[in-house]
Amino acid sequence: MKKSKPIIVKFICYFLILLFCYAAISKLLDFENFQTQISASSLLDGSSQFLPYTIIIVEFLIAGLLCYRKTGTTGLIGSFILMLIFTGYTALLLSTSKNLPCSCGGILEKMSWNQHLYFNIGCVILSIIALGLNLKCSRPAD
Numbered sequence: 001m002k003k004s005k006p007i008i009v010k011f012i013c014y015f016l017i018l019l020f021c022y023a024a025i026s027k028l029l030d031f032e033n034f035q036t037q038i039s040a041s042s043l044l045d046g047s048s049q050f051l052p053y054t055i056i057i058v059e060f061l062i063a064g065l066l067c068y069r070k071t072g073t074t075g076l077i078g079s080f081i082l083m084l085i086f087t088g089y090t091a092l093l094l095s096t097s098k099n100l101p102c103s104c105g106g107i108l109e110k111m112s113w114n115q116h117l118y119f120n121i122g123c124v125i126l127s128i129i130a131l132g133l134n135l136k137c138s139r140p141a142d
Contacts, residue, residue: 005133012130013066016079019123020066023108024059027052042097043089058082073134080127087120 027034035052038044044051062082065075094113111119 005137009072009130009134009137012126013072013075015126016075016123016130017063017066020059020063020079020082024056024063026108027056027059041093043092073131076127076131076134080124080131083120083123083127087117087124090117090120 031052038052058078059082062075062078065071065078067075090113094117108116108119
């Protein structure tokens with residue numbers, strides 16, 4: 001089991017790198033639409049000017065942090081926080097809004113809002129698993 005822990009962490013990191021890069025590139029390729037969808041959200045009224053840029057930069061930043069062993073833990077913490085924010089936002093939209101603009105980009109945009117919520121919850125859980133295993137692997141043995 002000791003050898004499988006680093007492999008599981010790597011697999012989850014690769015998945016998260018792929019997810020964040022794919023999402024950020026999709027948003028960049030259709031930036032005007034992404035910006036329009038962000039501004040259409042009633043929950044994000046005041047932040048629609050800077051938020052699209054911030055989300056894309058943060059997704060690329062976290063993907064970059066996940067690429068290196070020295071910054072991997074920071075990347076996992078960042079991915080956990082970002083996915084938790086996305087999950088909370090999705091849950092809040094589902095419970096309060098009738099107008100549900102999806103600003104995810106690419107294939108993720110094709111999911112229903114409930115599917116999206118479950119997908120995000122799964123990503124939060126994967127981040128927690130990887131973070132926990134990564135911290136256990138990096139601690140010196142007792």
